[in-house]
Amino acid sequence: MTTRDTTRESIWTPLDLESEGVGGADELLARLGEMGPDELARLLAQEKGLVFRGFGVTPDRLDEVLDLLLPNRLAYVHGNSPRTKVGSNVYTSTEYPQEFTISMHNEMSYAHAWPARLAFYCQIQPGSGGATPVVDAELWLGSLDDEVRAAFAGGVRYVQNLHDGYGLGKSWQDTFETTSREEVEAFLDPTGAEWQWKADGGIRVTSVRPATTRHPVTGTETWFNQADQWHPAGLGDDTAAALAQILPEDDLPQNVTFADGSPIPAEYVVQIRDRGLEHAVDVDWRAGDLLLIDNILLAHGRRPFTGDRRVLVAMSD
Missing domain, CATH: 3.60.130.10 (Clavaminate synthase-like)
Structure with a gap:
């Protein structure tokens, strides 16, 4: 039925x-x-x-x-x-x-x-x-202020700091389901990402991606990024403040900026998060x-x- x-x-x-x-x-x-x-x-x-x-x-x-x-x-x-x-x-x-x-x-x-x-x-x-x-996700895109949609037109830049088994967030071994650095590099090589192995055994991965995409069948344009989840402001004031006391922004387990590296305003992040939940x-x-x-x-x-x-x-x- x-x-x-x-x-x-x-x-x-x-x-x-x-x-x-x-x-x-x-x-x-x-x-x-x-x-x-x-x-x-x-x-x-x-x-x-x-x-x-x-x-x-x-x-x-x-x-x-x-x-x-x-x-x-x-x-x-x-x-x-x-x-x-x-x-x-x-x-x-x-x-x-x-x-x-x-x-x-x-x-x-x-x-x-x-x-x-x-x-x-x-x-x-x-x-x-x-x-x-x-x-x-089409409704979510349409619910955002014109100013916010225009600001994201150039895409976003994601940064992951994955530790080597001890630290905040996920390890690179868990993230890539392997203990081989060579396998990680082979996975990342065709993705357009940049990466750097760090002195503490972790890895930093940087990727620039679009903020929207189109469905391959319907052609519908949708909001399609995780800027609000990767941005400290999306965690709430108390959590963001606590993280800021522990780590500099560049060393957070994950962070996001606009594609050119400029910061995403916190009020944009809150609007994106709240309007998605509002229409859910x-x-x-x-x-x-x-x-x-x-x-x-x-x-x-x-x-x-x-x-x-x-x-x-x-x-x-």
């Missing part, structure tokens, strides 16, 4: 695809098999996000479902958020303290290549809260539910929660 929110014509929401009563992975696999990969791709480009509700998929059947939703699952190489790998290119969602909101972002929009699709799976539903908010639609979780999103058309985040919550994520090109 396919259900539509009655407000979909005025307020975008993801499309709910509900169990017809049988439930379980077998029903969902049959539904996806009938749909076929081409129809799934068409529907996802049209709807931007699909929620599979009431099927009650169990962890032992997840791989079979993901094989159809994500034909070519990708490793989270060069990912900047803390995660744990729990299966065949399946990871925990960002391991960030549960009392905080994770602001809206398109996965790996700071990288030279990013996943086209993300699939989220709820293994353990939260006690309360814990929704995954999603926002139409919450996807609430029940155990066994899945959410499939187009990573260019939708950005995602996480609401605070209480109790246990375990949401897994996988991605594909």
